[in-house]
Amino acid sequence: MDGERISLRLEQEDLRMLDGFLEEHPEFSNRSHLARLAIRAFIEQNEAPEDIAAARQPSKGNAVTVEVPALAYMTIESFIRAGVYNSMEDAVVECLRERFITKEAKDRILQQQAESIRGVELLDR
DSSP states (O other), rough: OOOOOOOOOOOOOHHHHHHHHHOTTTSSOSSHHHHHHHHHHHHHSSSHHHHHHTTOSSSSOOOOOOOOOOOHHEEEEHHHHHHHOHHHHHHHHHHHHHHOOOOHHHHHHHHHHHHHHHHHHHHOO
C-alpha cells in the first residue's frame, strides 16, 4: 500500500483491546487497516454539519442523506474494498431492499394495485 507511514504509541491495555477487537472482527485485516478506517470515520463523524450537508447534496427527489454508525460505515468500506459492493450507495440500497422489499411486501403492493385497477375498471363501465 502506498502512503505515508506514521508511528502510534499505545498503552498495553489499549493494545489488548485493539487486538481483541481484531480477533472478533476478521473483516479488518490488521491494526493498520482498522486504524485507517477508525481515523477516517472519527473525522467524518466530527465534521461540521454544514460541511457534510454541502458535500452530500441529493441529486434526485428520492435521495436521502443518513448518518451511518461508524462501525457500519467502516464495515461497508471494507466490503467495497473487497469488491462486494461498488459504492456506499450500492451497499445501502441493497440493505434497504433486503429489509423493506420482502416477498410479502411485494405481494401486498401488487395486490393493492390490482384491486385499485379493478375498482377503476368497474367505474368505467
